[in-house]
Amino acid sequence: MQRNTRRGSDVNKLGDLIKLERLGEGTYGTVFKVHNKKTGELSAMKQIKILGGDADGGVPSSAVREISLLRSLDHPNIIQLKDIIPADGKLYLLFALMFKDLRQHIDGTRQQGNHLPSNIIRSYTQQILQGLDYCHKRRLFHRDLKPQNILLDEVGGLKLGDFGLAKLFGTPVRITTFEIATLRYRAPELLLEFPDYGPAIDIWSVGCVLAEMIQLTPFFKGTNPLDQIHRIFSILGTPRESSWPGISSSTIYQDISYSIEQTSCLSQELSDASPEQINLLSQLFCFCPKSRISAEEALKHQYFTEIFSSQENNAASS
Numbered sequence: 001m002q003r004n005t006r007r008g009s010d011v012n013k014l015g016d017l018i019k020l021e022r023l024g025e026g027t028y029g030t031v032f033k034v035h036n037k038k039t040g041e042l043s044a045m046k047q048i049k050i051l052g053g054d055a056d057g058g059v060p061s062s063a064v065r066e067i068s069l070l071r072s073l074d075h076p077n078i079i080q081l082k083d084i085i086p087a088d089g090k091l092y093l094l095f096a097l098m099f100k101d102l103r104q105h106i107d108g109t110r111q112q113g114n115h116l117p118s119n120i121i122r123s124y125t126q127q128i129l130q131g132l133d134y135c136h137k138r139r140l141f142h143r144d145l146k147p148q149n150i151l152l153d154e155v156g157g158l159k160l161g162d163f164g165l166a167k168l169f170g171t172p173v174r175i176t177t178f179e180i181a182t183l184r185y186r187a188p189e190l191l192l193e194f195p196d197y198g199p200a201i202d203i204w205s206v207g208c209v210l211a212e213m214i215q216l217t218p219f220f221k222g223t224n225p226l227d228q229i230h231r232i233f234s235i236l237g238t239p240r241e242s243s244w245p246g247i248s249s250s251t252i253y254q255d256i257s258y259s260i261e262q263t264s265c266l267s268q269e270l271s272d273a274s275p276e277q278i279n280l281l282s283q284l285f286c287f288c289p290k291s292r293i294s295a296e297e298a299l300k301h302q303y304f305t306e307i308f309s310s311q312e313n314n315a316a317s318s
């Protein structure tokens, strides 16, 4: 039964969509490819169950209002949210359809025994930073940047997915693999449980994604938050008050820092990385969030501004 015209038209909109194959599994549920039988348009549809809906199963208007903000994002490196359909106490989000996510692309490349060409790694990193720069300037940050949330088309284009959802809906407790997946891209200020954090958490994740594109496997492979801190400190060294003022106020840091020995370094871990990549990574992995490079600054790094070396051109075409 339709209670009013708005809900009635939302239900009709939903009825126009034919569910096709499953595109992927995310933090909030399954994403399906859908076909609009009236317009012929293909989209990716995500269904979000809203807790705390109103008594008759409707979606709270505050949730609709907030998510509507995401619709105003308009950038070539941010996935376009085409429509929001509230129905049956759920929100159906319709996104522009992409080809695959970066997790699938990295895994496929590794399974075929290949590397990602260096010009692709550079272009993807640049596109991620451009999307982040646009959002960070609008005081929006991602909070859950990882290869699964980075969407690719078939011609080298990249768009950030899942933007703002972590903030709007919280991160639901789900199967452990999802939590671990997120853990590996988590910035040290989150792992050390500092209450104030900002867009720098996304920049740390960009470092993790860049390193992963180079070696085709997650870079800091922790299995729980403490282990994650150990892995990071054992490669990058243990931060001190001199490099990260205030760090010693974290009780987690107080408990663990004495025991962590640096056993490696970035260039040893990433022997295939170019000097420019290592230099950029060292700034993306700056421990102190306030001193960590911003997306805008990172885009000016010589990694993006220098002409390709002949060695890279060879690697890219091989």
Ligand code: ADP
Residues within 6 Å of the ligand: 023, 024, 025, 026, 027, 028, 029, 030, 031, 044, 046, 079, 095, 096, 097, 098, 099, 100, 101, 148, 149, 151, 161, 162, 165
């Ligand atoms: P969640 O918010 O639940 O984590 P995501 O937006 O990350 O959902 O989507 C889950 C998965 O679905 C992604 O990792 C990706 O594989 C696939 N997917 C999501 N959006 C699209 C899209 N627009 N086009 C193609 N595949 C998509």
Ligand code: MG
Residues within 6 Å of the ligand: 026, 027, 148, 149, 162
């Ligand atoms: Mg996701």
